[in-house]
Amino acid sequence: MSKLFQAYTLNNGVEIKNRLVVAPMTHLVSNPDGTISEQERQFLANRASDMGMFITAATLVSANGKAFYGQPEVIGEWHLASLHETAKILQDQGTKAILQIHHGGVCAIKDLLGGQDLIAASDHAESGARAASESEIQQLIDAFANATLAIRAGFDGVEIHGANGYLIQQFFSAQTNQRTDQWGGSLENRLRFPLAVVDAVTKVKARHSKPEFIIGYRFSPEESGEQGLTMTDTFALLDALLTKPLQYLHISLRDFTKKARRGADTSLTRMQLVHQHINGRLPLIGVGNLISGRQIREAFQTGWAEFVALGKTVMLNPNVATLLKENRDSEIITELDPTQADQYGIPDVLWGYCQQGEAWLPPLKGADWQPMDI
Numbered sequence: 001m002s003k004l005f006q007a008y009t010l011n012n013g014v015e016i017k018n019r020l021v022v023a024p025m026t027h028l029v030s031n032p033d034g035t036i037s038e039q040e041r042q043f044l045a046n047r048a049s050d051m052g053m054f055i056t057a058a059t060l061v062s063a064n065g066k067a068f069y070g071q072p073e074v075i076g077e078w079h080l081a082s083l084h085e086t087a088k089i090l091q092d093q094g095t096k097a098i099l100q101i102h103h104g105g106v107c108a109i110k111d112l113l114g115g116q117d118l119i120a121a122s123d124h125a126e127s128g129a130r131a132a133s134e135s136e137i138q139q140l141i142d143a144f145a146n147a148t149l150a151i152r153a154g155f156d157g158v159e160i161h162g163a164n165g166y167l168i169q170q171f172f173s174a175q176t177n178q179r180t181d182q183w184g185g186s187l188e189n190r191l192r193f194p195l196a197v198v199d200a201v202t203k204v205k206a207r208h209s210k211p212e213f214i215i216g217y218r219f220s221p222e223e224s225g226e227q228g229l230t231m232t233d234t235f236a237l238l239d240a241l242l243t244k245p246l247q248y249l250h251i252s253l254r255d256f257t258k259k260a261r262r263g264a265d266t267s268l269t270r271m272q273l274v275h276q277h278i279n280g281r282l283p284l285i286g287v288g289n290l291i292s293g294r295q296i297r298e299a300f301q302t303g304w305a306e307f308v309a310l311g312k313t314v315m316l317n318p319n320v321a322t323l324l325k326e327n328r329d330s331e332i333i334t335e336l337d338p339t340q341a342d343q344y345g346i347p348d349v350l351w352g353y354c355q356q357g358e359a360w361l362p363p364l365k366g367a368d369w370q371p372m373d374i
Contacts, residue, residue, distance in 0.1 A: 002217035003147050004325075005325055006018065008283060008307070010247045011247060011282070012211050013212065014156075014212050014247070014304050016053060016096060018051075018321075018325075020307070021052055021054070021130075021309040023310060024100045024161075024218075025044055025311050025314065028069055028071070028348060028350050029056075029070045030072040031070075032119055034071065034080035034082075035072075037070075039347040039348065043345060043346070043347055044090060045089055046093075046318045047093075047095070048093035051093075052307065053097075054090045054095045055250075056086065056097070056099050057070045057100065057101050058072075058101075058166075059071070059099055059100055059147070060072065060075065060102060060104075061074060061146065061227065062139070064116040065104045065167060066104060066108055066112040067102070067107045067108050067372040068109075068350060069223070069349070072086070074099060074146075074150060075146070077149075078210070080149060080153055081203075083099070083150060083154075083212040086153075087154045087156075089126070091302075092158070096156040098158065098214060098216065099150040099158045099159055100218070101158050101201075103140065104167060105119070105142070106126075107127075107166055108127075110128065116161040119136055119140075120167065121171040122176060122177055122178040122179055123178075124168075124176070128310050130135070130339060135289060141196050141266060144160065148204040148208070151208050151210055152306075156212075156214055157216065157285060158213075159216040159250060160198060160216070160217055161218055162218055163219050163220040163250075164220055164252055165220070168193065168194050169220060171193035172191065172229070172233075173223060174190065174227040175225050175229070187233065187236055190241050194240075195244070198241065198244050198246070199244070202215060202247070204247050213246070214247045215247055216247060216285075218249075219238075219241075219250070220251075221251060221253070221260075221273075221274060222234065222260065222270065224261075230264075231261075234274065235277050241282075242282060246252060247281060247283075248283045248284070248306075249282050249284050249285070250309065251285065251286060253270060253286075253287055254360075255290030256289065257269055257288050271288070271304040272304050272307060275303075279353065284305045285306070286304055286305030286308050287308065287309040290313065291316070291331075292334060308370065313332065313334075315344060315361070316334070316344060316362050317333050318345065334363065335362070336361075336363065336365060338364065338365070
């Protein structure tokens with residue numbers, strides 16, 4: 001059998017049955033209060049079979065950070081029943097259920113904040129966000145820690161969303177963090193918020209005496225812009241994260257084979273550079289527009305990641321892991337046919353975006369499609 005289906009044991013003793021992971025997919029379909037909806041149930045119900053881990057859509061930790069219509073939430077006791085149901089739907093299919101925890105920062109949508117201020121690392125004229133105060137920063141850290149409600153809800157773990165330009169990355173990046181206090185300025189200070197979130201989450205795990213609970217961290221390796229993150233910055237972040245009791249790291253890329261922009265050898269891919277830097281200290285989940293069976297297998301064969309995460313192909317092929325396991329690669333759909341809605345079981349709002357050929361969604365049949373670059 002393909003090495004994709006060899007088990008992997010994490011540093012906390014938990015065995016992941018294979019190397020396939022469902023990447024977090026924004027589905028835009030939770031109820032307005034952040035609880036699970038009927039279309040969300042349907043979307044999750046048949047996409048986890050034969051997957052090692054399933055990472056949920058970005059799940060909101062604080063009401064002042066909502067970045068998507070239809071975003072799931074993990075804020076208070078009233079979310080426990082919904083979260084428990086979500087975890088059970090995934091686990092009943094035989095996968096490890098991982099809740100991704102998230103705050104939008106400047107990417108939050110004002111109309112969804114219930115009149116609350118839009119806050120971020122620094123003032124941001126374009127969005128109207130203001131810099132979070134010292135007390136608000138602590139509240140944000142506590143909100144991520146409170147998201148370990150996931151433990152009580154029965155999830156197997158959480159993934160801290162430190163990627164894609166959202167709040168945690170906004171604190172880390174000199175491009176979005178112009179603070180002059182302990183939370184900004186030097187690289188050390190800009191690392192303070194991401195690491196404080198990690199520490200707060202791991203403390204709650206310890207308090208619950210749940211060594212088997214998985215904690216991962218997702219990061220984006222580079223940003224455009226003169227002050228944007230470089231590979232050098234990312235290596236510093238990785239070194240700091242590798243001192244923490246995490247179980248995995250998850251890179252966020254639109255293209256698995258994209259080469260580095262700056263701060264490292266630009267003849268090498270970001271995936272290769274990151275994996276070399278980690279040097280076996282933690283497993284890495286790689287991702288990036290892997291749709292066909294050939295693309296998935298070739299990405300894993302590079303050796304640049306212990307796991308490969310799949311998003312677009314899971315939208316097109318709810319049973320893609322089974323197809324790979326049974327060497328039925330020729331049956332894997334690689335383009336979305338807008339006339340075949342029932343074939344995919346994609347929620348209505350998301351289906352509308354799919355039909356428009358959005359670059360963050362699967363390739364549209366007959367369209368000139370290119371994945372988004374980051």
